[in-house]
Amino acid sequence: MIEEAVGKVIGMAMAYLVSSLGLLLAYYNYRKRIVKAERVFTPAAIMVIVLVVVVTVGGGTWILAMKPIKKHGCVCVEVVNRDGRPLEGAMVWAENVSDGFSYERQRTDEEGRACVTVMNSADAPNQVNVFAKIREDQAAYPENPVTAPEAVASCLLKKDCPEKCKALAARLPTSFEGEKWDPAAVHEAEAAEMKRKTHFLGIALPIVIFAFSLLITLVLYRHFTRSFEEGGEP
């Protein structure tokens, strides 16, 4: 988050710099070439501009001096299937009790474990409800709500995760029967069958497209250069 904020500040500064160079170039040229440079601003307009500049500088200074007022924490949970075996591929997340905000979602690894980042306020640790989902079936951690740790750690920022995360003592049971779930797995047999049936198109279609492309290029070239040679506009 801080990295992104710094990136935004640098990006904005670079854009301002290049635009301001254009502005200065314009001002210099105008004063040089048009002698009667006019006075355009009334005192009231100058006040508005000064106000805008003050707010800009104030806002920029604040951004540069910004400290994270929210701290990351994280919790780890083990998800199991109907038989109590570790379940790989379940989606885990933690919602703030106060506002329902969820900061990160993670799928469980082959040991059924997943760690997710939660947002702690600087003053007090948040209470969160932890959930797991597989397909459309959602299951709640049996000891919800849990208290997120005060330690500053973040799986999102890859900082002290899972070392300083709070490992939840109980397991999170689901009704899923298998031990692994991959929602993005390709239907390989169907895909292979589709590829086999349509193989001839892979030769015919590109030839048609490229032939059209070459032809239209040559036609356009001839059309526009002929106009050029005749001395007229294209």
Add this chain to the structure above:
Amino acid sequence: MLLLTVSLAPLDWAWTIIFILLMILCGVIFYRLGKRSEADFFLAGRGLPWWLPATSVYATHTATDTPMWITGTIYRWGMRGIWYPFFSAWCAISAFISTRIFRRSLAMSQAEWQNLRYSGMGSELLRGWLAGWQTFMNMFVLAWVSAAMGKVCFYLFGWPNWIGVTLFTSICAIYVLTAGYWGVIMADFQQGVISFIVITLVSVWGIFEAGGPLAIVDKLADLGQSWRLNPFHFDGFAGLAGGKFYALDIITLMIMALFGGVGMGNFIDWYPEAQRIQSARTVRDASYSIWAGGLVTIFRNSFWAVSILAFFVLFPYIDESSVYEFGWFRLGFDYLPVGLIGIFFAAIIAIHLSTISTHLNLGALYATRDLYHHYINPEASDDKLVWVGRLNTLLLLIGSFILGLSMESITAWLIFALWLQAAGIWIPSLLQVIWWRFNSWGYLSSWIANLVMSWLVVFVLPALGFLPQLPDWASFWLLAVLVGLAYVPITLLTKPDDMDHLVRYYVMARPIGFWGPVRAEAVRRGLITEAESAHKKGIFSKDWTPDEADEWTKHDVLASALSAGSYILVAIGVAGSLLLQWWGYLTLAAGLLCIWLMYKVIDPKLKALSVEFELKQKEYIKRADQATRWED
């Protein structure tokens, strides 16, 4: 992190390499035309028929990360997500309002237009500011798009980032450096055609892989997800909760997109399209190029939307956006046969090249025409300007590599910058077109104030606890009001633009809106003739005199309304028809009817005003060039 680890067969590589060679050839071959003059290097001599810039409008609306963005939107929100990419519908109204005005101004760039529209020091400062901003923004967009290509190549092939960032962008630079905009537009045409064919092919392929259109509908019902078929399924009218889809989001977006078409510079897309508008050979060609390019983009979105519903049916339970955003890529790489995968990859490269070539040439246009030609060397010859154009292209290329490779976190700023560009300056961008009293100081202050206010509204005030994190629609309207507090008083506290300058602009561009005093002065000086008869003409009237066609009449309003209606109906109709739904056929038929009526209403008028304007164009171009050389 997801890795698709695609492996291409030799036949796929062969098609990919042939495609790249073909693109280089079709760009480089126009070298002779590109080197003729500054206007050739940046506008293809202002002589293109409408369908060439139209394809380019479509091609530039399709960037490297567009498939991922639209896939993510549709997978998450269902068919209602089709409204997020609908902002390209600004073309629907712009085609018959701002495009017409901008084309008649004959400004090579939006920065130059500021000089023609406004007068005095303010107009120069505005031109300098916008030229600097656009030069940098184009370099930034190049870095952003190249970085996106780096990621795509990493996900697909596991290539190191620098290869994806530099390889295809460098290939593109060959024909942009050689032939300038001639190379851009000719390659864009090829790339637009190829990418449209492939997007259609892969989408239809995906639909049938999911069992066909009716099976998709049935499977969504089985999953309890039928709401995904409804483009108007909202989570209420308005609210501040995140992760919801409110009607007000879409109403705001529709207002932004459609009414934004009246203004100039409201959206980042306006700047490349402004170049396409000026490269069209007549006002009529310019109008149709923007209209058609926008419509094809809407078609494309609908094809994509249905194919992503197919992907959802195949893979319904993916929660990670980083995984489902690659859904459309997966339909292609997982299910297409050998050979077609090569042409699919070629289309992905085409999408990338069309964006890169546009921004390379566009950034060089601002750096050359506005910064170098106008401010540094006003006496430069055409030969010199072409070479400076090439040098600027090269500098942008190198700058984009440095940015793209070394400062990835900064690209986050770009998304924010693009958004804020559309927020606070949305109304001023309209006002500068429609209100004579709006002056350069008002517009310049709106830019500066917008950059400040958006930081406050989006970051500072929420972080301090003075404001909640607002949804986009609320931020948009709040920014519109706050920025207004700066530019409205500044406009009224500073002098209006010089009347001679305004009259000259009015006679040339004939802007729409509140231009009463300027128009009266132009009539008094005998520079224009009032044609009251224009307002009494029938809706389908074919006999327009040039003076009548110059007037803004009910025909323009009706054509714009029909155009906007056709975009909306076609967006829904194409998607519904692809799913074989009766409401799809009905709305598509209504959309086509709107297009036919629009053509009948506006075409005779566009023809008449174009013919008349052509006769004066050479004189106007000469005058614009004189202004750039400070001889005015």
